[in-house]
Amino acid sequence: MAITVNRKPLTFWEKLYLPAIVGGLKVTLKHAYGTLFQGKVVTMEYPEQKWSMPENYRGAPYLVKDQDGDTKCVSCQLCEFVCPPKAIRITPPGDSARLADRANAEKMPLEFEINMLRCIYCGFCQEVCPEEAIFLQKDYSLTGTTRAEMIFNKEKLLALGGVSPGIQKWKDKLAEAKAQENFPVKL
Amino acid sequence: MDWNFIIFSLVKIAIVVGVVQGIVAYSVLAERKISAWIQDRVGPNRTAPPFMKFVPVLGPFLTRLGIFQPLADGLKFLVKEDFTPAGVKKIYFWLAPAVSVIPAMLTVAVIPFGSNLGAQKMVIADLNVGILYTFGIVSMGVYGIVLAGYAANSKYPFFGGIRSSAQMISYEISMGMSVIPVLLIVGNLNLGQIIGWQSGHGWLVAYAPLSFIIFMVASFAETNRTPFDLPEAETELVGGYHTEYSSMKFALFFLAEYSNMVASSAMMVTLFFGGWTLPFWGLDQPAQSLAMGVLQIFVFLAKMLFFMVVFIWVRWMFPRFRYDQLMDLGWRTFLPLALVNILITAVWLWLRS
Numbered sequence: 386m387a388i389t390v391n392r393k394p395l396t397f398w399e400k401l402y403l404p405a406i407v408g409g410l411k412v413t414l415k416h417a418y419g420t421l422f423q424g425k426v427v428t429m430e431y432p433e434q435k436w437s438m439p440e441n442y443r444g445a446p447y448l449v450k451d452q453d454g455d456t457k458c459v460s461c462q463l464c465e466f467v468c469p470p471k472a473i474r475i476t477p478p479g480d481s482a483r484l485a486d487r488a489n490a491e492k493m494p495l496e497f498e499i500n501m502l503r504c505i506y507c508g509f510c511q512e513v514c515p516e517e518a519i520f521l522q523k524d525y526s527l528t529g530t531t532r533a534e535m536i537f538n539k540e541k542l543l544a545l546g547g548v549s550p551g552i553q554k555w556k557d558k559l560a561e562a563k564a565q566e567n568f569p570v571k572l
Numbered sequence: 573m574d575w576n577f578i579i580f581s582l583v584k585i586a587i588v589v590g591v592v593q594g595i596v597a598y599s600v601l602a603e604r605k606i607s608a609w610i611q612d613r614v615g616p617n618r619t620a621p622p623f624m625k626f627v628p629v630l631g632p633f634l635t636r637l638g639i640f641q642p643l644a645d646g647l648k649f650l651v652k653e654d655f656t657p658a659g660v661k662k663i664y665f666w667l668a669p670a671v672s673v674i675p676a677m678l679t680v681a682v683i684p685f686g687s688n689l690g691a692q693k694m695v696i697a698d699l700n701v702g703i704l705y706t707f708g709i710v711s712m713g714v715y716g717i718v719l720a721g722y723a724a725n726s727k728y729p730f731f732g733g734i735r736s737s738a739q740m741i742s743y744e745i746s747m748g749m750s751v752i753p754v755l756l757i758v759g760n761l762n763l764g765q766i767i768g769w770q771s772g773h774g775w776l777v778a779y780a781p782l783s784f785i786i787f788m789v790a791s792f793a794e795t796n797r798t799p800f801d802l803p804e805a806e807t808e809l810v811g812g813y814h815t816e817y818s819s820m821k822f823a824l825f826f827l828a829e830y831s832n833m834v835a836s837s838a839m840m841v842t843l844f845f846g847g848w849t850l851p852f853w854g855l856d857q858p859a860q861s862l863a864m865g866v867l868q869i870f871v872f873l874a875k876m877l878f879f880m881v882v883f884i885w886v887r888w889m890f891p892r893f894r895y896d897q898l899m900d901l902g903w904r905t906f907l908p909l910a911l912v913n914i915l916i917t918a919v920w921l922w923l924r925s
Contacts, residue, residue, distance in 0.1 A: 409889030413610045420609040428614040 438523040443506045445524040446499060447546030448539065449517075455487035456543065457518030460494040464510035464519055472503035473510060497539040501527050520549060584696050585681075592680055595880070596830040597642040603884045605638060610888045616641040649823035657724070657816050664723035669817070669824035672716020675709045676831035682706060683838045684764045686848050686869035687858035694848075694869060695764060702763035703755070706839060707748055710794060713832060714740040717796075717813045720825070724816035732812030735802045735895065739793055742902040743800075747790035749910035753780045753917035754843055767847035771856035777844040782913045784844045786906050791836035793902070796829060797883055799890040800898060837879035841872065848872040 398404065419425040429436075438444070451457050465473045476496035510519050524545070529535045537545070601616065608615030616638035624631040624640070634640070656665065682702040686694030699705050714737055721733015755761065757779055758769045770776055777784045793800040804812030814825045841847060848868040849856040859865035893901065 405890070413885065413889050416612055417606070417609040420612050425612060426614055427612045430614065430617075 438525070442523050442525075443508050443521040445501060445506070445527055445545075446504065446508075446510055446519050446521045447524075447537075448497060448519055448542040449546040449549035450543060451487075452548065453487065454548065455490075456493050456539075457516045457549075458494055458497060458514075459490055459516050459518070460492050460497075461515065463513045463515065467509045467513045469507060469509065470503045470505050472500045472505075474498045474500075494539060497542060499537050499542060501535045501537055502532060517549070520546065522546065580692055581696060584692075584694075588680055588685070588696060589677065592677070592831060592834055593827075595834055595877075596827055597646060599830050599833065599880055599884070600645065600826070601638055601642050602881065603887070604641070606881070606884050607888050610885075619644045646823075649820055652819040654819035654821065657726075659725050660816060661723045661725060664719050665816075666821075668716050668720035668723050669821045669828075670716075671719055672713060672828040673824045673831070675712040675716070676828040676835060678709045679706055679832075679835035680838065682763055683835070683842055684767060684847055685838070685872045686865055689859070689862060689865040693764070694865070698764055699762065701761045702766075703751060703761050703843075706835075707744070707751075710832075710835070711740075711744055713794075713828070716825075716828065720817070721813040724813070726816055728809040728811070729813045729815045732802075732804060732809050732815070736796065736813060739796075739800060739802060739898060739902075742899060743790045743793035743906075746786055746902060746906035746910050747794060749907065749914065750783045750786035750790060751843065752910075752914050753783045756914070756917050756921055763842050763847075767842060767849060770846040771849045771851075774851070775844065775846045780844070780913070780917065782909065784840070786910050786913070787843070788840060789906065791840065792883070792886065793898075795832040795836055795883070797833070798887040799893050801892060802895060802898060833880060833883050834876070837876045837883065838872075840879050841875040845875055847875075 448456070448458055460475055460477045462475050462477065465475045474496075475494050475498075478492050478495045506521060508521050511521050522545075527535065605615040607613075617636045619638065619641045620631070620635040621640060621643075624635055656662065681696045682699050682705050684693070684695040684698075688694055697705075717736040717740075718733045721729045721731070721736070724730070754766070754776055757776065758766050760766060760769070766776075773779075792798075796802075796804060804814065809815070814822055817825060846856075848871050850871050859868055
């Protein structure tokens with residue numbers, strides 16, 4: 386059913402448009418004064434000022450190092466397997482290459498590449514990683530001039546990722562192993 | 573032929589056209605800056621030529637003020653692709669921008685923008701029928717818009733053109749009627765003589781305030797500014813009459829709109845606010861020295877720029893009128909008011925004489 390809304394007829398004073406004009410002048414002047422003299426500006430001047438990202442923000446995925454500065458990744462390739470757009474490519478060490486740069490790790494990736502043009506920031510790699518070696522961090526404005534530039538290699542990913550102590554899994558494992566050398570185990 | 577007259581006229585024309593173009597370019601910047609301030613924004617503050625980063629304090633300040641933005645805008649308009657859509661009526665399509673720009677520029681010819689510099693009067697054409705000339709030229713401005721709307725052979729520009737023809741013709745009548753009391757009081761059509769009368773008797777806005785209000789509203793309608801910007805109502809008509817235009821042809825419509833603003837600001841200053849005069853420091857008499865002459869030109873420019881700012885300011889104050897409200901206001905409010913105004917002024921003058 387159609388609802389009829391009766392419009393209130395304008396009074397003579399309102400028909401002169403004068404109250405509206407004065408109101409408009411007041412509002413616009415107030416805002417111009419606020420912008421010019423009180424710094425009430427809503428504009429964020431982007432490259433100089435940036436949003437502060439929330440803790441759970443899903444930006445670009447980077448590799449992290451553990452508390453000793455070693456690569457956490459053990460080249461299990463789960464992230465490569467789970468990655469929906471196939472942005473991750475891992476070259477495992479194979480037989481001949483160096484296995485790992487730290488104690489108690491069996492191997493480390495020879496090369497770890499993320500194609501940032503393909504990455505969809507879904508966070509599956511972070512979720513699937515058993516070593517907590519890859520995290521979606523807060524970077525959101527990745528730019529480059531060529532496609533090749535946007536494929537980040539292991540070195541770059543580690544440099545960008547920084548250190549994330551996380552659960553310090555290997556430190557605990559080491560203590561556990563050391564403890565097991567003396568029998569009976571006292572933990 | 574008087575060669576002196578020709579040479580000085582050409583120099584004056586060159587300077588006036590240059591200054592008007594400069595004001596037009598920078599009023600676009602002013603429009604953007606003022607709108608930004610009113611809307612709690614910052615406005616253009618990045619554009620700068622590369623060498624500006626070597627200029628210490630002044631460079632960043634001018635850049636933040638957006639002083640170089642009009643240069644970039646102009647360059648952009650010049651180098652953009654000048655696209656002619658298929659199906660336009662080519663001759664009219666090319667003619668329309670010129671037809672709308674030429675009257676806008678011609679209006680400035682009769683405006684006295686200063687008393688004199690040396691022996692030269694600071695007006696390009698000291699016509700005895702200055703006001704009639706202005707109205708004649710201003711009414712030609714509508715043809716450019718109508719032609720643009722028709723030539724584009726497209727729905728929205730056509731609506732824009734139709735609307736503008738109705739609007740501009742209706743408001744021209746109130747505009748013309750609103751000036752008649754001024755003519756009755758002064759008894760002269762020459763704009764220089766009107767300013768002369770005002771320096772003796774005080775500004776005409778005090779004698780004919782209603783005339784001023786009607787003239788101002790009508791000039792808002794004539795220049796297609798908000799709240800009367802129906803011909804280019806972005807929200808309804810895409811871009812209005814210049815939807816199909818690009819590059820320099822579009823820029824010419826822009827130029828015409830802002831030149832019209834300059835011209836009608838200048839007309840308002842001349843008719844109602846004493847032109848280049850100020851009632852103190854002897855500025856109300858024709859200048860004896862060069863410095864005084866220059867000062868009076870600046871007085872005129874300052875008054876004119878004030879009205880330009882009012883034009884821009886009002887744009888961010890009001891919503892657009894509906895088409896029937898616009899016609900109602902023009903024909904049923906301002907026209908009778910202007911007629912009553914003429915009657916009152918005539919009776920007043922008759923009683924005084």
